[in-house]
Amino acid sequence: MLGVSGGIACYKACSIVRQLVEAGATVDVVMTVSATEFVRPVTFEALSGRPVLTSLWQRDQALAHIHLGRDSHLIVLAPATANLLARAASGIADDLLTAILLATETRVLAAPAMNDAMYAHPATTANIATLKGRGWQFVGPAIGPLAEGPSEKPGRMTEPEEIVAHAKRLLCAPSSALQGKRVLVTAGPTREHIDPVRTISNPSSGKMGFSVATAAFTRGADVTLVSGPSLLQDPTGVETVRVETTSEMLETVRALLPEADVLVMAAAPADYVPRSTADHKLARADGPITLALEPTPDILENTANQRGSRCVTVGFALETEPGLERARAKLERKQLDLIVLNSATQSDSGFECDTNRTTFITQRTMTELPLLSKHEVADKLLDEVEAML
Ligand code: CTP
Numbered sequence: 001m002l003g004v005s006g007g008i009a010c011y012k013a014c015s016i017v018r019q020l021v022e023a024g025a026t027v028d029v030v031m032t033v034s035a036t037e038f039v040r041p042v043t044f045e046a047l048s049g050r051p052v053l054t055s056l057w058q059r060d061q062a063l064a065h066i067h068l069g070r071d072s073h074l075i076v077l078a079p080a081t082a083n084l085l086a087r088a089a090s091g092i093a094d095d096l097l098t099a100i101l102l103a104t105e106t107r108v109l110a111a112p113a114m115n116d117a118m119y120a121h122p123a124t125t126a127n128i129a130t131l132k133g134r135g136w137q138f139v140g141p142a143i144g145p146l147a148e149g150p151s152e153k154p155g156r157m158t159e160p161e162e163i164v165a166h167a168k169r170l171l172c173a174p175s176s177a178l179q180g181k182r183v184l185v186t187a188g189p190t191r192e193h194i195d196p197v198r199t200i201s202n203p204s205s206g207k208m209g210f211s212v213a214t215a216a217f218t219r220g221a222d223v224t225l226v227s228g229p230s231l232l233q234d235p236t237g238v239e240t241v242r243v244e245t246t247s248e249m250l251e252t253v254r255a256l257l258p259e260a261d262v263l264v265m266a267a268a269p270a271d272y273v274p275r276s277t278a279d280h281k282l283a284r285a286d287g288p289i290t291l292a293l294e295p296t297p298d299i300l301e302n303t304a305n306q307r308g309s310r311c312v313t314v315g316f317a318l319e320t321e322p323g324l325e326r327a328r329a330k331l332e333r334k335q336l337d338l339i340v341l342n343s344a345t346q347s348d349s350g351f352e353c354d355t356n357r358t359t360f361i362t363q364r365t366m367t368e369l370p371l372l373s374k375h376e377v378a379d380k381l382l383d384e385v386e387a388m389l
Contacts (some may be wrong), residue, residue, distance in 0.1 A: 001070040001106075002027055003097045004044070008147040009079035009113040009157035016038065016078055017047040017086025019164040024096070025171075026050070028068055030097050032084065037276030056096045065096055076167050079113030079157045082124050089127035108136045109167055113157030115146060120153065139166045165217065165236035165309025173220025177386040184260040185213045186253065186267035186299070188228035190246045194291065195278040202268050203351045208316070208342075209266030211378035213238045219382060221262075226252045228267060246270050246296035253299055257306050262385055264314045265300055268351070272296060300334035312388045314338045314381060320345055327361055330336040338362050338384055340377070360384060 002020070004013045020027050029044040029052045039050035053064050069075065077084065084097070093099040101108070110131070118124060119141060128138065140158030145151060157163075173179045187209020191201040206227055213225040214235045223238045226249055234240040243249045246269040257263065272293035300315055307313055315336045317327040328340040341359040344350030348371060349357040356377050360367045363383075369380060 001068055001075045002029050003077040004035040005081040005084040006038060007079040007081045007113045010035050010038035011250060012160050012306035013078050014043055016163055017044055032095055032097050053096055065099035066103050069100040069106055072106050074170055075106050075108045078111035078163050080112045080306040082118040085127045088132040094164045099138055109170055110136055110346045111139050111158050111163045112141045114155055116151045116153035116155035119155045137359040141164055168218045169220060172218050176219035177389045178216060178281045179220030181221050182259050183216040183223045183262040184256050185209050185264045186226045188230035188267055190228040190249055190269045191244050192270045192273040194274050197281050200270055203294040205352045206232050208374050210235055211374045212264050212266055215382050224256055250297050250299045252300060253270045257303055260311050262312045266316055270296055272331040304335040312337050312385055316340045316342050317343055318342045331361055337388055
């Protein structure tokens with residue numbers, strides 16, 4: 001259930017409904033009368049495909065305040081105004097939404113949205129503390145421009161994507177073996193410098209690793225993402241550490257491994273580093289030049305002892321030929337529990353695209369998957385990890 005109270009952020013609540021519906025949720029929207037001044041109920045009706053309730057007195061809905069709260073798996077309040085939080089904290093039930101909040105035992109996730117001074121007011125602070133004490137979860141508010149102008153203090157509603165990410169986690173984590181587990185994911189390319197302005201790298205976008213990190217967060221894991229240079233934004237709820245070179249990635253993974261229950265190496269670390277890096281920009285030569293390269297450390301091989309059998313480890317094998325045997329050899333050599341053979345023979349799989357053709361290989365099994373989005377591959381991968389845990 002999405003409860004919408006009256007603030008300018010109401011227009012963003014439309015996007016929350018859309019994203020939740022897209023993710024497979026059935027969403028009942030309940031609006032306060034003030035919220036209907038900002039966005040008309042028909043908008044939410046179209047997005048949710050269900051009637052929108054706004055009043056205790058709607059025809060045939062006499063018990064809506066009891067059954068809506070009881071039948072929902074999660075109540076999201078976005079935007080949650082200062083007034084809504086105050087009424088909920090005091091147990092006031094003078095409209096449908098607050099009556100539901102008083103009658104329900106369902107978990108509540110609130111996304112406050114208000115003027116920064118209202119948020120900083122001791123009354124609001126006390127109300128939020130009271131509601132947290134009753135088990136309510138909060139996301140935000142964020143810092144950023146408010147309706148009345150720029151602000152450097154919290155008040156603005158957290159973006160819909162982030163609210164939805166937290167809602168998904170609250171819904172999915174209880175049934176996942178990853179809940180409370182520590183998951184370490186690597187992503188993206190690494191980059192080795194030839195001189196201060198030139199590098200050796202590869203076109204990995206980071207999408208596969210970022211998808212795994214996001215999916216692990218949804219399943220309730222405590223996720224750290226170690227990413228090489230990637231244009232993607234830090235995923236919601238995930239501690240993201242940015243590195244540049246393969247050696248930096250190795251050192252960061254080493255430092256984080258003792259805590260990790262799961263390691264997913266989705267990164268494409270550069271395999272070679274120039275023997276020496278010039279400290280100034282090299283001048284262009286007239287003829288060909290020769291660059292001496294040395295292998296970088298292999299992160300999986302160098303951490304095999306440290307991981308032991310304690311940490312479920314997943315690697316990827318990007319191959320441009322049918323690579324079953326090479327992938328199997330990597331599974332052995334790098335001491336993995338699962339290797340995801342990733343075919344880069346077609347343009348819809350491999351680097352810089354949103355889909356992958358993969359085969360999952362363990363010591364005993366081999367499963368060829370159809371063309372899937374990287375998000376779907378991430379979910380299948382974590383299903384395997386859960387089974388192994
Ligand atoms: N990998 C690693 N350290 C490296 C290079 C790769 O830990 N220096 C990891 C990758 O993250 C991936 C797995 O090893 O999970 C296989 O990577 P891949 O590039 O397919 O294999 P390589 O070992 O680099 O072998 P080759 O280049 O010969 O295919």
